[in-house]
Amino acid sequence: MKIIYSLLGLILLILLLLPNFVSDYILGVFVLIFFYAYMGQSWNILTGYAGPISLGHSLYLGIGAYISTKLAMDLGVTPWVGMWIGGLGASLIGLAIGFLGFRFGLKGVYFVLLTIAFGEIGRLTALHLKPLGHMMGLFVDFKPGLANFHFRGNLPYYYIALGFMVFSLIVVRVLEVSKWGRYFVALREDEDAAESLGINVFKYKMIAIGLSAFMTALGGTFYANYIFYLHPTSVMSMWVSIEIIMRPIIGGIGTLFGPLIGSLLLTPLSEIARSYFTRAGLEGIHIVIYGLLLVTAVLFFPGGIFSFIQKVLKPILGESRES
Amino acid sequence: MKKKMNRRTFLKYSAAVGATTAMAGAPTLLRAQAPEIKIASIQPVTGVISDIGISMRRGNQMAVDDINARGGIKSMGGAKLRLLLGDSEAKEDVARSEAERVIKDGAVTLVGPFLSGNAMAIATLCEQRGVPFVMDVAAADDITRKGFKYTFRVFPTTTKFADSMLFYMDKIMKEKNISRIRGVVTNTGDLFGRVQGATFIKVLKEKKFPIEVLGHIEYPLGIQDLSAEISKIKALKPEVLFPVARPGDAKLMIRELYKQRVELQGIISPGSPGWYEPEFIRDMKVLADYVMDNVPWYNPVGKMYKEVNAAFAKKFPGKYIDTNSGYAYLGVLVIADALERAKSTKPDDIVAALKKTYLKQDLMVGLAVAFDEKGDNINADTAMIQIIGQSIKVVLPEKAAETKYVYPMPKQIWDRGA
Amino acid sequence: MPLLELKEIHKSFGGLKAVSRVSFALNEGEILGIIGPNGAGKTTLFNSITGFLRVDSGEIWFNGENIVGLKPHRVCQKGMVRTFQLVKPFLELTVMENVVVAALNRAKTIKEAREKAMRMIELVGLEEKRATPATGLTLGHRKRLELARTLATEPKLLLLDEVMAGLTPTEVDELIGLLKEVNHRGVTILLIEHVMRGMMALSKRVVVLNYGQKIAEGVPEEIVKNRQVIEAYLGEEFASAQG
């Protein structure tokens, strides 16, 4: 364990010093790496640890983004405060969806479809809400300043995104060793067995979806203040949900470092594919290549890349499982 | 703060020299002879509107090729322009990331990106990085209301669209002695459709214009079946349909109007693609006739237009210069003109030059390109075009008109024996 | 007062009466066996008692309380816990992690839970395997794991659903010893068992179910001679030939 912690410390140190050595563009890529690692980790809490598979997390991203942005634009509430309110809002919606899904005992694919349906209904509703800019979307005013969560360079975004990512790692690590996290995993593995051992399956699934939605929504605030434009189709569509889940799945679902590793691989890969295969006359080839990479990754690392790394490093790092 | 400044200065320096600080494998450029100036085009060349995105990219690229063929930027020793290509995939975060990448690769000015949402993401980034950004196409008023210093728009704003539309409608109604038109507005449920449709209705109301809007029907982007919408329109019994469409649904709409035999005096778009693409006329044939569209259009009598269009048609068979490719071309011209006058690739010099732009052009309808304090092109204008005999004619304003408009439609769509 | 008392339990699925007016009682410290041919309603009865199914009618008194309608986790918290016919270990978790989850039912801290889990693992003799994920265990070990897990919840009453099925004779003997030890420590046991040797060795009293109905109850030696029981298991003809 000691080796792991010192290794992590070293990596964190490198990440903290990184901005001294790379361009704004690379920093921007890292912002996306951390952002998607964070979003993936938030999703991982629900699907990776507690079990129910959600393909509607874009809904929570959207709710978080819209609430904090509306609060900032109309009432002047700083996004640093608004993000928590957005988190609560998304949490409530998540709990409502969870209540229906879990009360009615939807599992596996059925729960997936329920989340897709709610995600799409959320998107369609947002498209018709006047305060959210109707179908025109919300154009966020760019007002640089710490209080407004708006910055000129990528440097502050880099450190904030890094902070988000580290925060999610800590949350999940604390979960892993706590009663909640152990219960999550138990009900993911076998609901009946968990229930028979005194675990209130419904309650802990609700906690998982509430927490997961809350954290996802915090990321929504980051998105809004980084991209400056919110449209239901670009923040709440199923495609966004797929972007959120892609990285933790490739990295290793239900593992602490899966989302980060997945993001470290996929985010630059999509950038590289785009920058090297963007050719006039061959529009679309980079997505074909990216798609091929995704399929290959699933086929060759069915347990995720993190478990593969774990297997490889086991002789060096020793047993990390609880014994 | 100091560190950051240093890094940025370094970056600019590196961009100017052409060195790259990128990750492994970034292209290294051998540069011995003529200096090269990089500008970047970011367009949605994949995803739901890739057809338009690719057309835009072609417009950008052709302008760059033409400028280089004419000797590049003369004030800077005949420096050649190089166009870096970016793909926004029609997504905001990708648009931002692509903008960041091309800036890293040394682009001194960005052009793009057709979608207003993407434009917002890029404009904010350009503001953050202090890099000039010329929007060739993107109509939403809001973007230039945010006080950006580095963002300019060659395209007309939505309000401009609506104003011109009313101007042309007024003319038609006066000439034809029509006191009142009962119409239905329909648009795609995306940013552009909504903005165009809603602004048109808003301006009608504000000006108490004698067009009565019987209904406002919005349908999702990428819709595959418009039968229900057309049935609803038919039930409202409008005289004129005011549609804001995309290439795919324009065809659907015409076919459904035909099949359901909707009786109309005219189909007049307040301004949208869909009605002027070659594919529309190719696939719809006589059914396409008499559709009018209020769009920023090429200037059919312009010398520049004739040259550019001939070259474009030669390079991309079956295609010709239209609103999008035309403005994409013009956007690059504006940048080249500014570079010529700035004699520098420093962002602030380029911005200063852009502000003083007075680019005479007869490529598109409208006067010389010149920007107001918000960065909008004050002389951008639209034309009323109409499909007559399966070819597109400018019908208004009169000074650019190729022929007289036909209103009302002499034959209903379903009467044309297709 | 009995620890567990069933009064006229009734449960049907559609037209099928899976459990029909079954009543019996179980005293503290006792081991009671339930036998019956396949499809007799034994597992349905377990599911009904532990709250996985809601009975249509009847009362279930446990420790002086009617627990009808309680969810399984509440039933567990009251002190009644069951195993599953097809073992359900948390496959991705190690033996230790499996048992710690169960121990958290009563333990205040993770540390306490770990200590208790360790004791249970030692009790069932899996200490060598405690870092092995459950996927890597043999069936016999999985059954022991499941036992350790249920014990870690500190039950008053343990419901065992065919824990001996599929085990080797040696494993069965070991398990009999283990269950006796568990019972000796004060845990009451209700078991469904097909392995007659185990049933005979453990239970003092047996209830026989057939087609959802209780057809006999008594000490094992008498039950095996009961004509109705033989009929139920082997068919009428065999019984008359015997009789």
Added chain:
Amino acid sequence: MDLNLVLQLATSGFLLGGVYSLIALGLSLIFGVMKVINFAHGAMLVWGMYIAFTLMNWTGIDPFFSFVASAGGLFVLGYFIQRTVVNRIMTFHEAMQVIAMVGVMMILENMAQLIWGPDPHSPHTRYSLSTIWLGSVMIDIPRLFAFLLAILMAAAVFVFLKYTDIGKSIRASADNRIGALIVGTNVNRVYAVCFGVGAACVGAAGSLLVPLMPISPHTGFPFKLTSFAIVILGGMGSLPGAMIGGLIIGVAESVGSVFIPSSLKQIISFGIMILILLLRPQGLFGGKGS
């Protein structure tokens, strides 16, 4: 309320619903047997469209005949995708399956753009604008043909499933995966053929849609979401359910746009989907519970 309008919308929706049914039939078949949601279903539809379109351009064969070729082409494509990807991911975590199928979708969709270009095509066929009028209700001839041929294609699939050995095995696997294993059929082949047949359904549907709507690389997406709703409504794996579900959703979305804005009409499908999921997850016609 305008009764005439409702009748018109119901007719149009019903006829298009037939094609929806065929699309959903393919999805339901694949799900019923392999328990994999085919996220590439929309992209396969697009390939079916382009195959018919290309044949029409090269040889002048009408899409209403070439749907057989589209079905054949997609059968091969589906068979290939099953053998190379789907077959290997069937035991994986469902989320893993989603991502693999999304990858396949990205490849197919953008390959289509690379091969056929981004511009939408609406080829003109002889009857593409023909109509018959029943009183004041218009019946769209291409829509009617598409409906009839979709039903024909579906009937052919039913016959195939009922009377051929491999078809019987497919049905057996849909009912119970392990059962089919015991009977000893070559399961891999059954799965591949089944995926092929599912793809053939959607390919044929694509061809039938050519006279009705513009073809472009990215038109598949809305169909995919709609067919999810249909499959849930009819019951996952229930083939008659997919057929009737398609008609219901077709009519509901069409008639629904009388009451709510068209831009919101998908909410009807998703609303139905949620209600069915919660109250009757086995679907209207699914026998077994989930």
